[in-house]
Amino acid sequence: MSARTLISVEDYLATAYEPDCDFVDGHIEERNVGEVTHARLQARITAYLLTHYEAKGLVVMTEVRVQVRPGRFRVPDICLTVGEPGEEVLTKPPFVCIEILSPEDRMSRIEVRINDYLAMGVPYVWVLDPQTRQAFTATAATGLQEVKSGVLQTENPALEVPLGEIFR
Secondary structure, three states: OOOOOOOOHHHHHHOOOOOOOEEEOOEEEOOOOOOHHHHHHHHHHHHHHHHHHHHHOEEEEEOOOEEEEOOEEEOOOEEEEEOOOOOOOEOOOOOEEEEEOOOOOOHHHHHHHHHHHHHHOOOEEEEEEOOOOEEEEEEOOOEEEEOOOOEEEEOOOOEEEEHHHHOO
């Protein structure tokens, strides 16, 4: 087995990866993206959020780097901030981070990402599975739970995203 090469935070931030990658403790971690179902769901939820919440002060961003702690950066599929973030790489917790599963994703890997976001102070993490049409929400108080109501929700500010609008 070959050893992975360590790179610095500065080198990571100065490099444009296509698609962008996570940076975890000196190592690059590729993200599973590129499938049509993933891309279409990402487009639908982004469009829904822009249409219904941008005018209310929520900023919707796709694939932006989020520094979840020193030496660790994640790139959520979508994230929302309340107001303009004021920085190119987010160091303050977004309001919501959204991860869309690809067929290759494993729940154990997703749980690490969720825990990174929650530990940073992200109030809501949503996980969407386009294959099974399931949605999950995670908060520090409740942990990861399947959404049974048919609506992804937040409080303060209140957001509601009907699953029927994005899983079409």
